[in-house]
Amino acid sequence: MTKVSMTVNGRSMSGEIEGRTLLVDFLRQGLGLTGTHVGCDTSQCGACVVHVDGKAVKACTVFAADVAGGEVTTIEGMGNPDGTLGAIQQAFQDHHGLQCGFCTPGMVMSAAALLAENPKPSEAEIRHYLEGNICRCTGYHNIVKAIMAASGQDVSAVAAE
Amino acid sequence: MPKDHGIGASSKRREDVRFLSGRGRYTDDMNLAGQAHAVFLRAQVAHGRINKIDTTDAAAMPGVIRVFTAEDFAGVGGLPCGWQVTDRHGNAMLEPKHPILAEGKIRYVGEALAMVVAETEAEARDAAEAIVMDVDDLPAVVDMKAAAAGGTLVHDDIGSNLCYDWGFVEENKAAVDEAFAKADHVTTLELVNNRLAPNPMEPRVAIGDYDFSTDQHTLFTTSQNPHVIRLLMGAFVLGIPEHKLRVVAPDVGGGFGSKIFHYAEEAAVTFAAKELRRPVKWTSTRSEAFITDAHGRDHVTKIELALDKEGHFQAIRTETFANMGAYLSTFAPSVPTWLHGTLMAGNYKTPLIYVNVKAVFTNTVPVDAYRGAGRPEATFQLERVIDKAAREMGIDPVDLRRRNFVQPGEFPYQTPVAVVYDTGNYQATMDKLLEIADAAGFEARRAESAKAGKLRGLGLNCYIEACGIAPSNLVGQLGARAGLYESATVRVNATGGIVVMTGSHSHGQGHETTFAQVIADMIGIDEGQVDIVHGDTANTPMGMGTYGSRSLAVGGSAMVRAANKVINKAKKIAAHLLEASEADIELKDGAFSVAGTDKSVDWGSVCLAAYVPHNYPLEDLEPGLEETAFYDPSNFTYPAGAYACEVEVDPETGKVTICSFAAADDFGNVVNPMIVEGQVHGGLAQGIGQALLEGVSYDENGQLLSGSYMDYAMPRADDVPSYVVDHSCQTPCTHNPLGVKGCGEAGAIGSPPAVVNAVIDALHRGGITHVTHIDMPLTPGRVWSAIQG
Numbered sequence: 001m002t003k004v005s006m007t008v009n010g011r012s013m014s015g016e017i018e019g020r021t022l023l024v025d026f027l028r029q030g031l032g033l034t035g036t037h038v039g040c041d042t043s044q045c046g047a048c049v050v051h052v053d054g055k056a057v058k059a060c061t062v063f064a065a066d067v068a069g070g071e072v073t074t075i076e077g078m079g080n081p082d083g084t085l086g087a088i089q090q091a092f093q094d095h096h097g098l099q100c101g102f103c104t105p106g107m108v109m110s111a112a113a114l115l116a117e118n119p120k121p122s123e124a125e126i127r128h129y130l131e132g133n134i135c136r137c138t139g140y141h142n143i144v145k146a147i148m149a150a151s152g153q154d155v156s157a158v159a160a161e
Numbered sequence: 162m163p164k165d166h167g168i169g170a171s172s173k174r175r176e177d178v179r180f181l182s183g184r185g186r187y188t189d190d191m192n193l194a195g196q197a198h199a200v201f202l203r204a205q206v207a208h209g210r211i212n213k214i215d216t217t218d219a220a221a222m223p224g225v226i227r228v229f230t231a232e233d234f235a236g237v238g239g240l241p242c243g244w245q246v247t248d249r250h251g252n253a254m255l256e257p258k259h260p261i262l263a264e265g266k267i268r269y270v271g272e273a274l275a276m277v278v279a280e281t282e283a284e285a286r287d288a289a290e291a292i293v294m295d296v297d298d299l300p301a302v303v304d305m306k307a308a309a310a311g312g313t314l315v316h317d318d319i320g321s322n323l324c325y326d327w328g329f330v331e332e333n334k335a336a337v338d339e340a341f342a343k344a345d346h347v348t349t350l351e352l353v354n355n356r357l358a359p360n361p362m363e364p365r366v367a368i369g370d371y372d373f374s375t376d377q378h379t380l381f382t383t384s385q386n387p388h389v390i391r392l393l394m395g396a397f398v399l400g401i402p403e404h405k406l407r408v409v410a411p412d413v414g415g416g417f418g419s420k421i422f423h424y425a426e427e428a429a430v431t432f433a434a435k436e437l438r439r440p441v442k443w444t445s446t447r448s449e450a451f452i453t454d455a456h457g458r459d460h461v462t463k464i465e466l467a468l469d470k471e472g473h474f475q476a477i478r479t480e481t482f483a484n485m486g487a488y489l490s491t492f493a494p495s496v497p498t499w500l501h502g503t504l505m506a507g508n509y510k511t512p513l514i515y516v517n518v519k520a521v522f523t524n525t526v527p528v529d530a531y532r533g534a535g536r537p538e539a540t541f542q543l544e545r546v547i548d549k550a551a552r553e554m555g556i557d558p559v560d561l562r563r564r565n566f567v568q569p570g571e572f573p574y575q576t577p578v579a580v581v582y583d584t585g586n587y588q589a590t591m592d593k594l595l596e597i598a599d600a601a602g603f604e605a606r607r608a609e610s611a612k613a614g615k616l617r618g619l620g621l622n623c624y625i626e627a628c629g630i631a632p633s634n635l636v637g638q639l640g641a642r643a644g645l646y647e648s649a650t651v652r653v654n655a656t657g658g659i660v661v662m663t664g665s666h667s668h669g670q671g672h673e674t675t676f677a678q679v680i681a682d683m684i685g686i687d688e689g690q691v692d693i694v695h696g697d698t699a700n701t702p703m704g705m706g707t708y709g710s711r712s713l714a715v716g717g718s719a720m721v722r723a724a725n726k727v728i729n730k731a732k733k734i735a736a737h738l739l740e741a742s743e744a745d746i747e748l749k750d751g752a753f754s755v756a757g758t759d760k761s762v763d764w765g766s767v768c769l770a771a772y773v774p775h776n777y778p779l780e781d782l783e784p785g786l787e788e789t790a791f792y793d794p795s796n797f798t799y800p801a802g803a804y805a806c807e808v809e810v811d812p813e814t815g816k817v818t819i820c821s822f823a824a825a826d827d828f829g830n831v832v833n834p835m836i837v838e839g840q841v842h843g844g845l846a847q848g849i850g851q852a853l854l855e856g857v858s859y860d861e862n863g864q865l866l867s868g869s870y871m872d873y874a875m876p877r878a879d880d881v882p883s884y885v886v887d888h889s890c891q892t893p894c895t896h897n898p899l900g901v902k903g904c905g906e907a908g909a910i911g912s913p914p915a916v917v918n919a920v921i922d923a924l925h926r927g928g929i930t931h932v933t934h935i936d937m938p939l940t941p942g943r944v945w946s947a948i949q950g
Contacts, residue, residue: 034190035183037414039362040447044870047362075183089181093173096835099843100669101180102362102414108181123883130878134870136362136415137669139846139908140878142839 004068008033009077017064024048024059027074035075035105039134046133049106049113050074056113058132075105078112088112088150095155097146099137107133111147120151167682168899171835174674176667185412188366188383193440196368197226199430200285201443202275202292203452204267207301207524207863208313211265214275215293222291224284226437229276229429231264237432240423240488241397244495245640246520249328254520256324257316259488261398261425261432267296268315268487269524270865271452276429278441301863305461305482305521315487315522324485324494324520329502333577337515340476344467348550353936354538356459356484356857357850358873359531361668363414364445365454369430373438376405380431384410385420385666386706389643391698393423393491399432403698406431410696413668417847418530419454420668421708422491426453451868456857457531459484460497464542472556474511474565479542481518486527493529494520499639500535500627506576507543508587508623508801509565514577524863530708532847532909536626544622544914548921549933558918562623563591573895580627582799584892587623590802590825594621597885598805598823606807606820607926615809617820618923622804624911628903629714629798629894646793647711648702649720651680651727653786655772657765659684659691661723664704665716666695670905671836672712678832679717679899683724685750686764702789710800710903713832714894719792721898726788731767734786737778738762738770798894798902802826806915810923815945817853817920823885824911829893829902837904841886844908850876851909852916856938874938913937920944 005014008031015030027033027050036059039047048059051073078086085093088111098104107130114121114129121129126144135143149155164170179185216228240259247253258264263274275292279285302308302315308322315322328334341347368381378401384390387408394408395401413420430441445453460481467476483497502516551558566587567574574582595601603619610617630636633644648664659680665672677691695701704716728748735753736743745756754761770777771786807820824841831837854874858866867873893900920939924932924947932947 028190029192033183034187035185037187037363038189039364039414040870042447042869042871044875045362045447075181079182085178085181092181093177096174096839098177098180099671099839100361100363100415101176101185101412102187104180105183124879127879134362134875134877136360136417136847136875137843138839139842139844139876139884140881141842141883144878144883 004064006067006070006072008072009074019065021064022060023062023064023067026064027059033074033076037102037105039102044134046106046110047103049109049133051109051113056110075108078108091146091150095142095146095149097138097143103133103135107135107143111150114147115151120153123148166688167678168832170678171833172674172678172688174671176671176673187363187412187414188368188381189444191368191381193368193370196440196442197278197280197437198282198285199276199278199433199441199443200282200289201273201426202277202289204263204270204272204274206267206296206298207270208299209267209296210299211263211267211296213295216275218293219277219288219291222284222288224280225288226278226280228288228292229262229433231260231262234261234432237261237428238398240425241393242489242494243491243642245642246325246327246494246498247640248325249331254325254494255319255321256489257319261428269526270863271526272487273425276433278433278437301524301861303523303525303859303861303863305484305523308523309482309519309521315524322522324522327498327518329498329516329578333513334515337476337478337513340513341465341467341478344475345470346468346554348466348546348553349463350542350546350549350934351463352542352545352934354458354460354462354541355851355937356528357457357531357855358451358857359417359419359454359457360450360875361415361417361419364447364450365420365424365426366444367427367430368440368442369434370440371435371438377407378405378431378435379407379409380427381409381411382427383413383420385413385416385668385708387666387696387698388664388703389706390423390427394428394431398428407699410666416668417532418457418534418708421706422455422529448869451873452526452865455490455529456486456526457528458538459528460538462542464546466546466550468550468554472554472561472564474509476513477505477511479505479516483518483520484525484528485520485522486525487522488527490527490529493527495641496530496535497538501539503578503580504536504539504625504627505543506578507540508567508625510567512577525859532844533906534709536906536910537913540624540910541913545917545934548918552925559591559621563588580797583796583895585799585801585827586890586892587801589890590827591623593887593890594803594805594823594825597825597887600805603807610809616812616923616927617807617809618919618921618926620806620915620917620919620922622911622914622918623802624804624907625799625801626907626910627797627799628710628906629794630709630711631797632795633793643705644793645705646791647715647719648704648789648791649716649723650702650787650789651720651723653727653768653771655769657690657768660694661691661720662694662701663716663720664702664706665712666707668707670707670712671833675713675832675836676717676720679720680724683721683728684748684764710905713899713901714798714897714903715792715794717899717901718794718897719790722790722792723788726790727786730782730786733782734767734770734777735762738767738776795896800826800828800902800904800907802907802911804911804915806919808916808919808923810920810944812927812948815941815943815948817939817944819849819882821882821885824887824908825890826888826904826907827890827892828888828904829891830900831888832901837888838886840904841908842884844906845884845912846876846881847909848912849881849916852913852937853939854880924948
């Protein structure tokens with residue numbers, strides 16, 4: 001076992017890990033941050049997406065040791081300081097972009113990464129970007145709508161209900 | 162003006178705050194002090210005789226507490242089947258034992274052979290690999306027709322691979338055959354309804370705990386129905402009385418049916434927790450989910466439709482082979498029989514119908530209900546053969562359907578397959594569909610696609626489904642071993658807030674929001690004053706859980722009944738406070754008033770009086786304001802609608818792209834339109850997934866080839882379009898207090914035929930008329946091959 005330290009959601013955190021400890025397991029078990037989820041074992045589903053040093057990363061496919069000294073943001077860090085939902089989170093609630101909630105943390109983190117690099121994505125760009133995030137509940141329609149809304153674009157561009 | 166609160170409002174979901182903040186409490190998020198970890202050794206061959214399982218090395222490995230095999234479960238019952246089907250000769254189905262851990266034989270890849278419990282999951286996994294198996298391989302039974310005909314037996318002790326040969330309605334078979342012999346036209350279609358893996362995004366988890374000081378067992382599990390698990394596991398498997406067994410299904414990340422069933426892992430960890438006097442936690446991996454979670458569908462069907470010269474349906478005759486997998490899962494026998502045969506009338510007035518189903522054991526993962534459960538299978542075969550008949554007879558596929566509809570004035574309608582449709586208007590949903598799908602503009606779009614070298618097709622279909630399950634006495638006669646009522650306790654607090662404890666469970670459906678909307682609407686208070694509690698058998702009345710699109714229709718009805726008991730009692734209290742007669746008391750907007758006067762008392766004051774009964778009719782009325790109700794529906798509900806899909810087919814590659822999908826549904830009354838639309842969206846994606854992408858694939862040795870998300874094509878955001886959905890056609894259910902029909906499964910039921918009809922349409926419009934059917938999933942390879950002929 002070795003000790004690893006990193007900044008998580010703005011706070012300095014550390015814990016004991018093995019060389020093989022995945023970042024997602026360090027977050028969930030080591031730090032008790034269970035908002036990041038494990039949905040598969042082949043890096044496909046995206047429920048584990050977090051940000052490491054500003055980039056979206058699948059936490060199931062990264063060793064905790066490789067993130068030593070880095071800056072990690074998880075879903076728990078996406079709210080406003082006063083505890084209210086952040087803009088992307090609020091857009092997901094406004095547009096019913098989640099049902100069971102299990103894929104949602106990864107969706108929000110991916111959405112945030114997308115909007116950081118492409119502030120006004122088209123519907124097609126959003127759908128393409130989300131290839132690495134699987135949702136079984138929503139059929140993606142309202143997730144796309146939520147991300148369009150969070151980007152400040154007119155959501156009637158997403159087919160009318 | 163859309164409503165902004167109460168019934169009919171698109172109230173934002175209160176569940177979202179915790180899910181979006183990463184504060185959901187899913188079962189894997191929970192860790193109990195001192196817990197040990199379980200890992201299951203799973204069969205890697207599909208069929209074999211177990212000579213020996215040597216756990217000596219495994220038991221000695223670091224961190225290992227104990228290794229369990231079938232011997233340890235000798236005193237424990239097998240997993241029960243909740244539905245007994247009677248075959249066409251009046252005999253009960255064959256029902257082999259379903260052990261917790263494999264006994265004597267391996268019967269499918271993934272079957273649990275042993276359970277290792279260790280201090281850490283990694284240590285348990287390492288030890289599982291050290292278990293030595295001595296197995297004599299047996300030929301794998303994979304093909305259903307071959308299995309039914311004889312040969313190697315999956316279960317030697319029952320003497321056959323045919324679980325049952327079911328006929329419905331058997332007494333009508335001769336008349337059906339006669340109608341076919343005389344028919345002007347017969348259309349035949351052979352098809353496969355492809356095996357699917359439900360794959361909710363949360364893998365299954367089970368944590369067993371035992372407190373020896375109170376003799377109390379607790380199971381935390383990813384279930385859609387904790388009370389059902391408590392009943393099945395307590396009464397039939399582990400012999401624990403219900404008051405000593407608490408089952409908790411906290412936040413659950415989707416189910417779609419796969420989390421209804423009582424699985425071996427639940428019983429195994431509960432048993433182990435008592436044996437070891439420590440909590441025992443098991444978390445499934447996704448790879449494990451593919452070989453242990455019940456699969457869905459897997460029917461091979463031949464359907465024949467007899468028509469007269471004008472295209473009126475005279476008779477339907479079907480023969481289906483339905484895969485049960487290696488063992489009977491909890492509701493498996495009911496899915497291809499009562500949930501499928503009874504829907505073969507569809508939206509139409511076909512007078513004579515005969516359905517034959519042969520359920521077969523094979524060396525594959527057990528198959529059971531998956532979103533739609535039997536109704537997608539019925540709808541697909543019916544709507545595809547209707548389309549085929551339309552082409553053969555040169556009749557427009559919409560007109561052919563319209564002329565055979567149960568017409569708007571013909572309800573209630575008794576079908577020849579037992580069910581009675583209470584109400585519906587299939588002309589209206591078809592009219593609405595053609596409008597929202599802009600069917601009139603299709604030809605122009607087709608011409609545009611053709612310029613780009615693509616074949617464009619428009620596929621339409623109708624559907625009806627039977628849900629809101631179910632009337633207990635009816636399903637009891639059909640073989641159900643449980644009731645299908647629902648329950649609610651409405652507890653009013655002294656200061657006016659309300660807690661509803663419901664037997665329904667929410668794993669994505671938003672009941673915490675919608676149920677509160679109903680109560681708020683009934684009393685006229687703010688939704689925020691009502692909390693909904695579900696998922697824990699310790700604090701909710703006995704209910705059958707959430708599946709079969711039943712929560713609002715049955716659970717909501719129980720809640721309405723309990724709320725009406727509360728309101729009736731509150732009116733008596735108000736009458737006392739207002740010194741008026743109870744008959745004159747009206748409740749509106751959260752206040753009780755005396756009709757025709759301005760005397761009133763608010764809800765809060767009445768609640769306080771109930772719990773501080775100083776000015777109170779104690780001689781006639783107990784204090785308190787809390788009521789419980791159970792609701793057993795008198796019929797199924799029958800949502801129905803019409804769907805349209807437009808596709809582009811690339812004739813060079815066979816690739817199918819969905820350009821648009823429109824759904825016109827009749828769900829009766831709707832509580833939260835936004836949530837209803839979301840349910841349809843999700844169902845459509847699953848149906849499109851079935852039609853184009855998904856398929857559990859086994860080789861001839863029973864090895865699962867599609868065992869991960871790399872190999873099993875889940876629909877992703879760029880596989881589906883934005884949908885056009887409408888539920889403005891509303892014929893309220895006539896037999897439940899809310900007039901709701903339920904909406905959870907319709908999208909998955911009605912969509913596969915639209916997609917396939919669209920592809921066939923595209924090919925025919927492109928002159929490729931030799932293709933009359935392609936089996937799902939319509940992968941580019943399959944479409945391309947079909948084009949080549």
